[in-house]
Amino acid sequence: MITGASTGIGLRCALRLDTLGFRVFAGVRNDGDGEKLTKASSDRIHPIKIDVTEPEQIASAAEQVRSALGGEGLYGLVNNAGIVISGPLEFLRLEDIRRQFEVNVIGQIGVTQAFTGLLRRARGRIVNISSISGVLATPFLGPYCASKFAFEALSDSMRMELKPWGISVSLIQPGSVETPIWDKSAEAADRSVEAMPPEAETLYGPAIEAVRETVDKTRKTACSPDLVAKAVADALTADRPKTRYVVGPGTRGQALFARFAPDRLRDTLIMREMGLHGR
Ligand SMILES: NC(=O)c1ccc[n+]([C@@H]2O[C@H](COP(=O)([O-])OP(=O)(O)OC[C@H]3O[C@@H](n4cnc5c(N)ncnc54)[C@H](OP(=O)(O)O)[C@@H]3O)[C@@H](O)[C@H]2O)c1
Structure with a gap:
């Protein structure tokens, strides 16, 4: 079962797992995306409607999977759905920050709760799509990093709680990956900035512009979502799945930097990298 399989990493995971012979329940939010997925794959892929912020849809998705499995357990759950809310924390609307947590955190817990019984039956595996932003916080990406x-x-x-039943929990930590999330988050950021008072533009306008330029530069170095799908497949099939998979060029260095660099040195280097140094 994969959430957020309409585009990007989730879509690539669904297609890769299909190729490997898995029967895939692919979470989508609308029928059109489900139909596209069915056309692009074998009949082993079953689109399932699920918005992770809607408890009724989560329950209904779990029920559909339970009935399709006919008494068997579920082998894997890939918690992938996600959005990005960005902007200066001083001015971001609390409702936007709440939405960030609803989708990226509470939704993931809700889905996991709904599917754990089925996973237990199969001694299944959970694969959670985190990010390098889950260990390295950057300015103007506060809500996303916090989520x-x-x-x-x-x-x-979860990994320790579920150990008694042999359910493994792996985290995937990609760096930059070329997916539609970049355009979606840029649009969301533009909408957030428009909703802010004029003071926000005066105080943060140049910094926001510098961050936009950095994002454009970073996107050019983004890796293929296939690389992430490969790590997910590994977490689902390896004899001994790792607890964390760092994915993408340079991402391991960033993870080590996050872990070992002293705070102020880390701040300085991140801000320099983002064109914010000296502001
Ligand atoms: N791209 C990167 O650079 C990168 C790096 C590190 C980690 N990640 C993580 O990878 C995951 C997938 O992102 P992506 O890059 O593949 O972006 P994406 O192409 O935008 O995919 C996000 C998926 O999440 C779905 N989604 C959004 N809100 C949802 C909700 N409320 N309920 C259910 N599904 C929802 C989207 O569905 P709709 O199409 O219906 O909106 C879409 O299928 C995210 O968790 C993201 O944080 C991405």
Whole structure:
């Protein structure tokens, strides 16, 4: 079962797992995306409607999977659905920050709760799509980073809680990946900035512009979502799945930097990299 399989990493995971012979329940939010997926794959892929912020849809998706499995357990759950809310924390609307947590954190817990019984039957595996932003917080990406830090902590707790039943929990930590999330988050950021008072533009306008330029540069170095799908497949099939998979060029260095660099050095280097140094 994969959430957020309409585009990007989730879509690539669904197609890769299909190729490997898995029967895939692919979470989508509308019928059109489900039809596209069915056309692009074998009949082993079953689109399932699920918005992770809608408890009724989560329950209904779990029920559909339970009945399709006819008494068998579920082998894997890939918690992939996610959005990005960005902007200066001083001015972001609380409702936008709540939405970030609803989708990236609470939704993941809700889905996991609904499917754990089925996973237990198969000694299945959970694969949580985190991010390098789950270990390295950057300015103007506060809500997203906080949601992924939270997801990392929840995954660690979950891994120990579910150990008695042999359910493994792996985290995937990609760096930049070329998916539609970049355009979606840029649009969301533009809408957030428009909703802010004029003071926000005066105080943060140049910094926001510098961050936009950095995002454009970073996107050019983004890796293929296939690389992430490969790590997910590994977490689902390896004899001994790793607890964390760092994915993408340069991402391991960033993870080590996050872990070992002293705070002020880390701040300085991140801000320099983002064109914010000296502001
Ligand atoms: N791309 C990167 O650079 C990158 C790096 C590190 C981690 N990640 C993580 O990878 C995951 C997938 O992102 P992506 O890059 O593949 O982006 P994407 O192409 O935008 O995919 C996000 C998926 O999540 C779905 N989604 C959004 N809100 C949802 C909700 N409320 N309920 C259910 N599904 C929802 C989207 O569905 P709709 O199409 O219906 O909106 C879409 O299928 C995210 O968790 C993201 O944080 C991405």
